[in-house]
Amino acid sequence: xxxxxxxxxxxxxxxxxxxxxxxxxxxxxxxxxxxxxxxxxxxxxxxxxxxxxxxxxxxxxxxxxxxxxxxxxxxxxxxxxxxxxxxxxxxxxxxxxxxxxxxxxxxxxxxx
Amino acid sequence: xxxxxxxxxxxxxxxxxxxxxxxxxxxxxxxxxxxxxxxxxxxxxxxxxxxxxxxxxxxxxxxxxxxxxxxxxxxxxxxxxxxxxxxxxxxxxxxxxxxxxxxxxxxxxxxxxxxxxxxxxxxxxxxxxxxxxxxxxxxxxxxxxxxxxxxxxxxxxxxxxxxxxxxxxxxxxxxxxxxxxxxxxxxxxxxxxxxxxxxxxxxxxxxxxxxxxxxxxxxxxxxxxxxxxxxxxxxxxxxxxxxxxxxxxxxxxxxxxxxxxxxxxxxxxxxxxxxxxxxxxxxxxxxxxxxxxxxxxxxxxxxxxxxxxxxxxxxxxxxxxxxxxxxxxxxxxxxxxxxxxxxxxxxxxxxxxxxxxxxxxxxxxxxxxxxxxxxxxxxxxxxxxxxxxxxxxxxxxxxxxxxxxxxxxxxxxxxxxxxxxxxxxxxxxxxxxxxxxxxxxxxxxxxxxxxxxxxxxxxxxxxxxxxxxxxxxxxxxxxxxxxxxxxxxxxxxxxxxxxxxxxxxxxxxxxxxxxxxxxxxxxxxxxxxxxxxxxxxxxxxxxxxxxxxxxxxxxxxxxxxxxxxxxxxxxxxxxxxxxxxxxxxxxxxxxxxxxxxxxxxxxxxxxxxxxxxxxxxxxxxxxxxxxxxxxxxxxxxxxxxxxxxxxxx
Numbered sequence: 001x002x003x004x005x006x007x008x009x010x011x012x013x014x015x016x017x018x019x020x021x022x023x024x025x026x027x028x029x030x031x032x033x034x035x036x037x038x039x040x041x042x043x044x045x046x047x048x049x050x051x052x053x054x055x056x057x058x059x060x061x062x063x064x065x066x067x068x069x070x071x072x073x074x075x076x077x078x079x080x081x082x083x084x085x086x087x088x089x090x091x092x093x094x095x096x097x098x099x100x101x102x103x104x105x106x107x108x109x110x111x112x
Numbered sequence: 113x114x115x116x117x118x119x120x121x122x123x124x125x126x127x128x129x130x131x132x133x134x135x136x137x138x139x140x141x142x143x144x145x146x147x148x149x150x151x152x153x154x155x156x157x158x159x160x161x162x163x164x165x166x167x168x169x170x171x172x173x174x175x176x177x178x179x180x181x182x183x184x185x186x187x188x189x190x191x192x193x194x195x196x197x198x199x200x201x202x203x204x205x206x207x208x209x210x211x212x213x214x215x216x217x218x219x220x221x222x223x224x225x226x227x228x229x230x231x232x233x234x235x236x237x238x239x240x241x242x243x244x245x246x247x248x249x250x251x252x253x254x255x256x257x258x259x260x261x262x263x264x265x266x267x268x269x270x271x272x273x274x275x276x277x278x279x280x281x282x283x284x285x286x287x288x289x290x291x292x293x294x295x296x297x298x299x300x301x302x303x304x305x306x307x308x309x310x311x312x313x314x315x316x317x318x319x320x321x322x323x324x325x326x327x328x329x330x331x332x333x334x335x336x337x338x339x340x341x342x343x344x345x346x347x348x349x350x351x352x353x354x355x356x357x358x359x360x361x362x363x364x365x366x367x368x369x370x371x372x373x374x375x376x377x378x379x380x381x382x383x384x385x386x387x388x389x390x391x392x393x394x395x396x397x398x399x400x401x402x403x404x405x406x407x408x409x410x411x412x413x414x415x416x417x418x419x420x421x422x423x424x425x426x427x428x429x430x431x432x433x434x435x436x437x438x439x440x441x442x443x444x445x446x447x448x449x450x451x452x453x454x455x456x457x458x459x460x461x462x463x464x465x466x467x468x469x470x471x472x473x474x475x476x477x478x479x480x481x482x483x484x485x486x487x488x489x490x491x492x493x494x495x496x497x498x499x500x501x502x503x504x505x506x507x508x509x510x511x512x513x514x515x516x517x518x519x520x521x522x523x524x525x526x527x528x529x530x531x532x533x534x535x536x537x538x539x540x541x542x543x544x545x546x547x548x549x550x551x552x553x554x555x556x557x558x559x560x561x562x563x564x565x566x567x568x569x570x571x572x573x574x575x576x577x578x579x580x581x582x583x584x585x586x587x588x589x590x591x592x593x594x595x596x597x598x599x600x601x602x603x604x605x606x607x608x609x610x611x612x613x614x615x616x617x618x619x620x621x622x623x624x625x626x627x628x629x630x631x632x633x634x635x636x637x638x639x640x641x642x643x644x645x646x647x648x649x650x651x652x653x654x655x656x657x658x659x660x661x662x663x664x665x666x667x668x669x670x671x672x673x674x675x676x677x678x679x680x681x682x683x684x685x686x687x688x689x690x691x692x693x694x695x696x697x698x699x700x701x702x703x704x705x706x707x708x709x710x711x712x713x714x715x716x717x718x719x720x721x722x723x724x725x726x727x728x729x730x731x732x733x734x735x736x737x738x739x740x741x742x743x744x745x746x747x748x749x750x751x752x753x754x755x756x757x758x759x760x761x
Contacts, residue, residue, distance in 0.1 A: 034688045034698050037681060037760050044565030044572060046761035047599040048685070051564055073468055075692035100563040108578040109558050111585070112607075 021085075026093030029086050033077070043094045049074065053094035063087045184357040187323050188217035191349065194327045195227050197364045198334050200254045200281065202245070202635070204230040204238035206265075208258035210285025210301060213354025215256065227254055230635075230666055232628070233658025235262045239269030240628025240656070241635070242280040244592060247427070247615040248636035250403050252279040252337050259286035259306035259348055267310055268622040273344045274313035275458075275501040276426075276619020277399055277491075279337040281330070282310075282346035286319070289352060298351075307346045312498040319348035324362050326353055331365040340372040340402065340515040341490040372402075372518035373493055377526070379512055380519065383453070383486050384526035386510075388535050390451035390484075392542075393419040394438075396463055397455040399426035400516045404611040407431070409520040410455075416527050418539030419453075420445045420546045425594070425603065426458065426616040432608040435547030440557070440604065447478050454487045455516040458619075460506040471693040488523075490515040501620065557604050569730045570677065570757045576735065577601035580645065580673060583739040587643040587747065589613070592633040593626055597649060597675060599761050612642065624655030627672070631659045634670040634751075643671065643746055650676045650707055653714065661721040663751035671746040673739075674714045674755040676728065679706040681760040718753035727755030 030036055030043070038049030045051030056062055063084060069076045082090070103109045191214050195203070207215060218229050232238035235257050242253035257263055263284050273280055287293030287302040307317040316336045318329040326349065333345040375383075387393045395414055400406055410430055414421050420438035421430045422445060430437055438445045446452065446464060454460050464485070468474040485508035492513035495502050512519065531539075565572035577598055585606070594617035595602040608614055615633055618625035630646035637644045653674070663670050679702075688701040702708075715725030724745050726738045738754050745752040 075689040103559040
């Protein structure tokens with residue numbers, strides 16, 4: 001129930017904030033807020049945190065997860081640390097990350 | 113006993129010489145003092161009887177000190193003979209005055225051959241070298257340090273070796289006799305009990321007071337360090353034993369062959385029954401492998417049972433591409449198990465329970481209620497109380513205080529005896545299912561995980577691992593660093609199937625292990641002409657960069673690839689985590705945790721110590737040619753370093 005309320009609240013705020021979401025600012029925030037420490041600078045994921053881009057969760061779910069990450073090992077980010085508008089910027093950045101090449105086009109990943 | 117010569121026998125001669133020497137050292141050089149020296153000489157030295165009555169012959173005049181006759185030999189020459197009898201090939205040292213007797217004997221009596229001295233720029237590096245060397249060669253390296261400051265320098269590295277069960281023979285100098293030791297620094301460096309500092313994380317120590325006792329102490333130490341569970345042992349070699357002389361006929365003990373503690377057959381039969389009857393048996397292994405014998409045994413056992421193997425990667429335990437390797441699917445297979453066999457686990461509790469590092473930590477059990485747990489662990493034979501490397505207590509159904517490698521042959525025989533055709537069919541079915549799951553998992557890893565960030569700069573750990581694999585796979589190679597900080601990509605991509613392919617990590621998680629251990633491991637690999645790869649963290653490197661020089665000085669071929677993420681990233685995440693809990697923001701998590709401003713140029717650092725340095729490389733397209741060149745240099749027998757700017761993990 002709480003998650004639903006938070007998701008709805010986030011959606012309400014972001015419906016206006018998302019207009020101004022900016023990928024470049026989002027990239028800066030992604031680094032400054034330390035997201036890259038666990039998820040990599042392009043959100044590619046690592047053994048410390050899952051992949052986030054270039055197809056992140058829907059914005060509302062994304063914010064809800066970050067605010068309520070207590071069910072995982074991820075530290076929660078309150079609105080005081082990252083506002084919804086800033087989260088929208090980060091989300092835009094993650095969505096802007098170019099899609100990777102397919103494995104079949106990377107010879108090194110077809111090595112035995 | 114020498115005859116009296118001019119009224120002074122040999123024993124007294126040394127005493128006189130010592131007294132005169134003391135006078136010469138302490139007498140001021142002013143002209144008036146020239147008259148003072150004879151006045152000292154006029155004082156008759158105490159007779160042997162008087163000395164014995166005063167402080168006891170055994171204390172003042174041990175066998176080593178008493179003679180300078182034609183058959184006399186330095187006590188430390190005898191110590192070299194003992195080290196040779198123990199087949200100690202190398203002694204790593206940072207030179208120390210309290211060890212000068214043995215140092216000189218290795219130089220001029222042994223002619224620096226068996227043992228050969230290895231020069232390290234810090235005792236912590238020397239100890240890490242011994243640590244890495246032991247895990248490749250299955251032999252202890254000798255270490256020769258100052259008894260106080262040297263041991264203090266090396267302490268953390270000893271703890272790593274203790275936690276990681278690495279054998280090594282620590283030797284330290286001391287000047288115990290307050291009445292005869294030099295004043296000033298040697299006295300500052302002397303101690304009543306110099307090895308007390310490390311007693312909590314060494315298996316045994318001694319401070320022998322005669323050369324005969326010294327030989328026996330070294331042999332006992334060797335036996336203890338090489339009896340599983342392996343661990344460091346330490347002997348304090350007093351300077352008066354090293355620097356004195358002996359013409360006594362001293363005995364060097366014979367080498368003792370040791371047998372590892374093995375589980376009894378009745379208990380192994382019970383374990384076999386549990387495993388064979390299980391529907392979902394799982395094997396979890398950590399520091400199982402001590403030698404080339406272990407991996408084939410574990411493969412045989414896993415295949416007989418059709419049991420997935422979860423490798424904690426404490427050693428090269430199980431082939432990375434074996435269909436039963438379930439390391440990447442650990443949580444699932446452990447949660448589904450009805451019998452779990454733990455082999456030499458450092459932390460059984462942590463494997464079968466969860467712990468969330470959140471503001472209100474949460475713990476949980478990962479197991480079915482009906483699961484049976486069996487442990488075979490030599491640590492149960494020997495542990496100490498203070499430091500908590502034995503981890504949290506895990507109750508199990510059956511704990512065998514025994515060495516896994518020594519116990520596997522008996523367990524395999526018992527499993528074979530208990531296996532029916534129905535059991536065999538079930539095992540084959542499980543093996544097929546595990547193989548399919550492993551293949552599916554690998555496909556996902558490569559297609560859905562490795563490709564992301566492929567062209568990123570800093571370079572992704574998947575890209576680095578793939579490029580490195582392409583560069584080394586045609587050679588006989590060995591990875592001498594842990595790959596957890598590379599998101600385990602090497603163990604996902606590379607074909608680890610030889611016993612020498614991997615040696616695990618530091619054990620105690622003390623920083624400063626990486627480079628030294630890599631140099632020591634590379635030394636052990638050198639005679640086999642293997643291409644030795646060390647993926648080196650930048651933070652760890654800065655604890656002991658002098659290892660680069662040691663590799664160059666001793667012509668130890670080693671390919672070091674810097675995982676240069678310019679931070680202590682683990683610690684950034686910790687500070688960030690607490691900042692989030694306290695809702696205080698993230699802007700300052702970099703303070704005290706990053707290695708920036710200025711950036712460290714590791715290629716230049718390598719060059720400054722006579723090692724070819726390549727990089728820094730931030731463009732992934734430049735990686736392949738750089739690694740190709742580096743491999744050529746390493747294969748030509750030299751150390752080389754490639755500085756790669758990398759993603760955090």
